[in-house]
Every structure is written in C-alpha cells, then in structure tokens.
Amino acid sequence: xxxxxxxxxxxxxxxxxxxxxxxxxxxxxxxxxxxxxxxxxxxxxxxxxxxxxxxxxxxxxxxxxxxxxxxxxxxxxxxxxxxxxxxxxxxxxxxxxxxxxxxxxxxxxxxxxxxxxxxxxxxxxxxxxxxxxxxxxxxxxxxx
Amino acid sequence: xxxxxxxxxxxxxxxxxxxxxxxxxxxxxxxxxxxxxxxxxxxxxxxxxxxxxxxxxxxxxxxxxxxxxxxxxxxxxxxxxxxxxxxxxxxxxxxxxxxxxxxxxxxxxxxxxxxxxxxxxxxxxxxxxxxxxxxxxxxxxx
Numbered sequence: 001x002x003x004x005x006x007x008x009x010x011x012x013x014x015x016x017x018x019x020x021x022x023x024x025x026x027x028x029x030x031x032x033x034x035x036x037x038x039x040x041x042x043x044x045x046x047x048x049x050x051x052x053x054x055x056x057x058x059x060x061x062x063x064x065x066x067x068x069x070x071x072x073x074x075x076x077x078x079x080x081x082x083x084x085x086x087x088x089x090x091x092x093x094x095x096x097x098x099x100x101x102x103x104x105x106x107x108x109x110x111x112x113x114x115x116x117x118x119x120x121x122x123x124x125x126x127x128x129x130x131x132x133x134x135x136x137x138x139x140x141x142x143x144x
Numbered sequence: 145x146x147x148x149x150x151x152x153x154x155x156x157x158x159x160x161x162x163x164x165x166x167x168x169x170x171x172x173x174x175x176x177x178x179x180x181x182x183x184x185x186x187x188x189x190x191x192x193x194x195x196x197x198x199x200x201x202x203x204x205x206x207x208x209x210x211x212x213x214x215x216x217x218x219x220x221x222x223x224x225x226x227x228x229x230x231x232x233x234x235x236x237x238x239x240x241x242x243x244x245x246x247x248x249x250x251x252x253x254x255x256x257x258x259x260x261x262x263x264x265x266x267x268x269x270x271x272x273x274x275x276x277x278x279x280x281x282x283x284x285x286x
Contacts, residue, residue: 097213109279116217116268118275131213135274142281144274 029091041088043069043076052076054090058106058122062099072124094141096120097131104141151204158200159193161262166192195235202231203263225260232256 016034018027040051052071059070060082067078067085078085086093086101095101102120110130111119118130130138166189170182209215209224229252236252237244 098211099213107282109282110275112272112275116221129213132210132271135271135278139274139278142278144277144281 038088039090041069041078041085043078045074045076050076054092054103055105057093057103058124059103059126059128060085060089060093060101061128070122070124070126091141094134094138096134096138097129100128102128104138110135151201154204154207155197155200157263158198158203159196161259162192162196162199165196165259199232199235203228206231221264228260229253229256232259 018031020027039055040053041057042049043052044050052069056071057069058072060078061068061070062082067080067082069076069078082099082101086095089101092103092105093101094104102122106123108121108123111121113119118132118135119127120130121127166184170184171179174182206224206227209227210220212220215223233249233252233256236248240248
C-alpha cells in the first residue's frame, strides 16, 4: 500500500483518508486506534486508581474471574471483563488465549513445553500459555 | 465466516489425504500386476470423494477439543483420538452393513492410526515451524 503524508502546520483539523478496494481487519484496527483519544487504562491497586499507559502493559489476564493487568513491576486489577478491555486496546495487543491478551512488543519468545503446550515468555519473564489456534493470529500480527 | 472457510479448507485437505489413500489402495489392489489393470467404479470414487471431504470437516470440528487450554496436550490428543476413532468405526460398520467383527475393528484401527498420524503429524510439524518463525522474527527485531 502506498502511504502519503501531507504535513501542514496551519491545518485546522487533522484528517486521514484511505483509498481501499475493501475494508480489512487491519484497517479497522488502525482506524480505531487513530480515533482513540485514550492511551491508558484506569487500573486499581490496594483500592487506589492509577492511569497505566498501554505501552507499559505487558499482559492482561483473567485470574479467578478477575481481570489482572501486568506491567514490568506491578500487578493491577481492572474493573471490567476481558472482552470489555479488549475493545479499548490498541493494535499491539493480541489475544493469545480466551483468558489472556499480551502486548506483542513485550513478547520475548515462545517456548514449546514438554507436554506440547506453548508458553509466551514476556520481556519481564512472565509466562503465559498460548492457545495453539492463536499462533496463526500472532504470526499475521508479526507480518509473517 | 472464518469458521466456515476453515471448515471447507479442512474438508479439502481431507480430500487430498483421501485421494492419496485411494490411489495407494488402488495400486496395492493389482497385486503386482500392471498398474494399467487397476479399476474402480465411478460411484465408489464419488462416494470416497464426498466421504473424504466430510472426514476432513469432522477432523476440523473435533479439533475444537484442542481449544480447551486448561487441558494438557496429552489429554486433548487422547480425547480427540477416541472421538475421531468412534466416528471412523461407525463409518466402517456402515460400509460393512452393520456387521460387527473384530477383524473390522482391527483393520479400522490400523487405517485410522495411519490417517491420524499423517493429519496431526502435519499439523504439529506446521505448528513447530510457525513457532520457530515467530521466534526468529522476535530475535531479529531485538
């Protein structure tokens, strides 16, 4: 796809225009991200609320029916279901199973375990199981 | 839509495996004579064409067992194997006019194991390659 930028400091309102043969998931994701004004999530720890920037989030996982948010050095609680938070996330997040979403920029490598399961090892050494069906999505997201 | 597409692809893979199976069976049926003597009925060919497609679709549906992330791979494979084998045995019993015999069970089991190893052997080999590719890409982007 050809990408053209017109940079004009006097512009009143920023706009993006796409010329496409058809709408794709990738373009939908990009559009959603361009329209999103929020780049953080309100997360909770010990009853206090913290704005956690998307880029700091490594993993969002359901544990004991609670949505937990992992950053490099903290674990927060998010007061909504996983499918609800999924709709707010930018495109660098990808569901690796029904109960976990990772930030693929924080993915170090995948490991096939002796029992045949696949674990994603994140840069902060957190391990999360990857559903074999999601490998294809991960591959696509990495441009493979 | 994606599920339907994957189901059709699985059915077509089933046709691929089924036709190779049929060709091998046909070649073996000539008992060392010239391969030009091999013959089969069109009705039989069409039956196995459709059956192979349906077997492929069934394999796809049964593979949903592999979505049970909380199960170990061993448990998933064992459950999947017996679910698919039960269906294969029923098909073989149907083809044998519902006449049960241990020879039929053993022959169905042997043919099923070969089919299963080919289908899932290919699947896991692809999966292993995909994981390797992903790790390579992640390594290169560091």
